[in-house]
Amino acid sequence: xxxxxxxxxxxADNAVVLGQRNAEWCGHGPILEEDxxxxxxxxxxxxxxxxxxxxxxxxxxxDATEDKLAYFRDETQFRNYTLLELPHNGPLVGYAVSxxxxxxxxxxxxxxxxxxxxVWDALEKSPDADLAAIAAKSLKEARYHLHHAAxxxxxxxxxTEESHKRAQAAVDHLFPYTEEFWTSSAxxxxxxxxxxxxxxxxxxxxxxxxxxETLAEATLVRPQVRGYVPEGKHGRHSxxxxxxxxxxxxxxxxxxxxxx
Amino acid sequence: xxxxxERVWATLEHLTDPEIPVVTLRELGILRDVTETPxxxxxxxxxxxxxxxxxxxxxxxxxxxxxxxxxxxxxxTRLAPAWTTDWMSDEAKEKLRVYGIAPPHTxxxxxxxxxxxxxxxxxxxVACPRCGSTHTVVSSQFGSTxxxxxxxxxxxxxxxxxxxxx
Numbered sequence: 001x002x003x004x005x006x007x008x009x010x011x012a013d014n015a016v017v018l019g020q021r022n023a024e025w026c027g028h029g030p031i032l033e034e035d036x037x038x039x040x041x042x043x044x045x046x047x048x049x050x051x052x053x054x055x056x057x058x059x060x061x062x063d064a065t066e067d068k069l070a071y072f073r074d075e076t077q078f079r080n081y082t083l084l085e086l087p088h089n090g091p092l093v094g095y096a097v098s099x100x101x102x103x104x105x106x107x108x109x110x111x112x113x114x115x116x117x118x119v120w121d122a123l124e125k126s127p128d129a130d131l132a133a134i135a136a137k138s139l140k141e142a143r144y145h146l147h148h149a150a151x152x153x154x155x156x157x158x159x160t161e162e163s164h165k166r167a168q169a170a171v172d173h174l175f176p177y178t179e180e181f182w183t184s185s186a187x188x189x190x191x192x193x194x195x196x197x198x199x200x201x202x203x204x205x206x207x208x209x210x211x212x213e214t215l216a217e218a219t220l221v222r223p224q225v226r227g228y229v230p231e232g233k234h235g236r237h238s239x240x241x242x243x244x245x246x247x248x249x250x251x252x253x254x255x256x257x258x259x260x
Numbered sequence: 261x262x263x264x265x266e267r268v269w270a271t272l273e274h275l276t277d278p279e280i281p282v283v284t285l286r287e288l289g290i291l292r293d294v295t296e297t298p299x300x301x302x303x304x305x306x307x308x309x310x311x312x313x314x315x316x317x318x319x320x321x322x323x324x325x326x327x328x329x330x331x332x333x334x335x336x337t338r339l340a341p342a343w344t345t346d347w348m349s350d351e352a353k354e355k356l357r358v359y360g361i362a363p364p365h366t367x368x369x370x371x372x373x374x375x376x377x378x379x380x381x382x383x384x385x386v387a388c389p390r391c392g393s394t395h396t397v398v399s400s401q402f403g404s405t406x407x408x409x410x411x412x413x414x415x416x417x418x419x420x421x422x423x424x425x426x
Contacts, residue, residue: 033400033410040402047311051339133340137310140342140426148401 002128003196005056006079006187009069010233011119012052013080016070017241018112019045020248021084022105030102037148041109044141051134071252075235075242079187082232083108083177085241091173092166103156103166104173110149111178114210115203116142122198131196150214157218164219171215172223179229181207187233264301264331268294271329272303278317279405282359289347290318292338301333306343308426309406345407345426357389362411362422386422388413398422 023042029035053066086108090101120142123135156167182201191197215222232238251258272294275285285291285305293304303322307315319335326333345364353363365384387394393415400410401424408421 033402036404036410037400037402040406043311043313043406044309045311047307047309051310129340133342134310136342137307137339140344141309144401144424151401 001194001196002059003126003131003194004187004190005059007191007197008052008056008059008131010079010185010187012049012056012069013078014084014112015045015052016049016248017078017080017244018084018108019043019049020244021086021088022109024088024100025105028100034102038105041145041148044138044145048134048138048141051137055130055134067252071249075237075245077235078237078241078245079185079233079235080241081112081177081180082230082238083174083180084112085232085238085244086174086177087240090166090170092169101166101170103163103170106149106152106156107167107170107174109145110153110214111174111211113142113146113149114207114214115178115181115200117146117210118203118206119198119200122203126196126198128196146210150210153214153220154218157215157220167218168220171220175223176225176227177230179225180232183229183231185233263296265294265296267329268301268303268326268331268333271325271331272322275318275321275325278314278321280356280359280361282355283348283352285318285322287349287352287355289343291322294333299334301331303333303335304338305335306338308343312406314405343426345423356423360389360420361408362386362389362420364423364425367425384422384425386411388416388418389420390418391416 019042022038022045025035025038026042027035029038049070050066053069057064057066057069086104087095088100088102088105089095090104093099093101117139120135120139124132124139126132126135153167156163158164159167182204184201188197188200192199212222230238232241269286272291273284273286275291277283277285277288277290280288288308290305290308291303292306295302295304303326305319305322315337319337322335344367346367348364356363365386385394386396386398388396388411391413393413395414396411397414398409399412399419403410403421407423407426409424410419411422412419
């Protein structure tokens with residue numbers, strides 16, 4: 001059984017939104033090596049998003065294309081986790097562009113990366129052969145992403161007083177958004193029912209193991225989370241996604257069909 | 261009298277990676293197969309990294325070479341089985357080393373995802389492609405292209421690229 005298109009779009013939107021967000025560091029990284037690393041990671045995410053949008057477009061048929069799916073859907077049609085659209089500004093810094101906080105970037109990459117190695121690992125065995133092929137490639141990349149992020153989480157957490165403070169603040173700030181991973185959505189339920197999707201809730205124990213172990217090594221405390229659960233994957237987003245899409249989609253919408 | 265399939269292989273043999281011009285697409289495993297189908301000859305290529313910007317150039321190079329040789333063939337991109345650096349021949353690895361890029365170690369596919377974190381393996385012992393010393397450190401897991409990491413030799417002090425096992 002093939003995975004439903006909405007499920008493929010959920011995976012694609014996650015990848016493209018984080019890829020676009022992290023690409024904001026390009027030319028502004030805290031050090032040259034990290035500038036290059038983040039650009040590489042973004043390139044992988046955008047590559048994964050392209051494969052997924054191409055697959056979705058093929059399955060939708062008609063005049064659907066990867067570009068139409070990425071550039072001509074509006075905010076409420078995007079099915080990405082809210083976590084991935086948040087700006088890089090952590091709670092301890094201001095809201096100007098120059099106030100980007102690398103600890104926030106890294107902790108987000110870590111929390112999402114720990115999920116995606118498990119999701120791609122599960123999807124690699126999907127009977128949906130096209131999705132399984134994308135998952136097999138993406139898993140190799142996701143492992144590097146997780147390795148990179150986890151190393152920096154430990155370095156920041158178990159680093160200086162300032163880096164520890166910022167890393168803990170980022171963990172406290174972002175952790176509540178991970179609750180969205182474990183709630184169900186129609187697209188995910190349909191994919192799991194079809195036998196083609198990953199049942200994310202069954203991956204929670206493994207995710208906890210990765211996260212808890214890394215936070216412990218980083219001397220960071222996992223916060224108690226309760227309260228509001230974000231609903232980005234249902235199309236209800238924070239105010240930040242609109243600005244992100246505005247930048248990402250502006251050129252394609254101002255010059256439809258433009259090539260160079 | 262060579263078959264059209266053999267002619268395609270021979271035509272594409274000189275094509276190298278746009279970013280690593282010492283190894284051919286065949287040696288890298290990007291040029292996967294050439295087959296004769298009822299619809300004509302198919303050239304199968306496979307992407308390295310999903311977002312590798314060189315893939316567009318590679319596809320264009322393959323098409324241009326075939327066009328120039330007057331061989332009608334279609335280029336098909338296939339994802340599965342996923343490309344791995346394990347497909348690289350020893351000869352290709354040696355070419356990389358001479359070019360200044362430390363060749364990839366064999367991948368460790370048996371390492372499960374969770375185990376990957378819990379017992380994070382020690383970083384690969386990477387030999388400096390210039391002086392051969394294994395007294396090297398990783399400067400960054402991501403280098404100038406998606407497929408490489410940045411290393412530094414602590415003996416000859418040279419920074420160098422390491423082709424990541426993938």
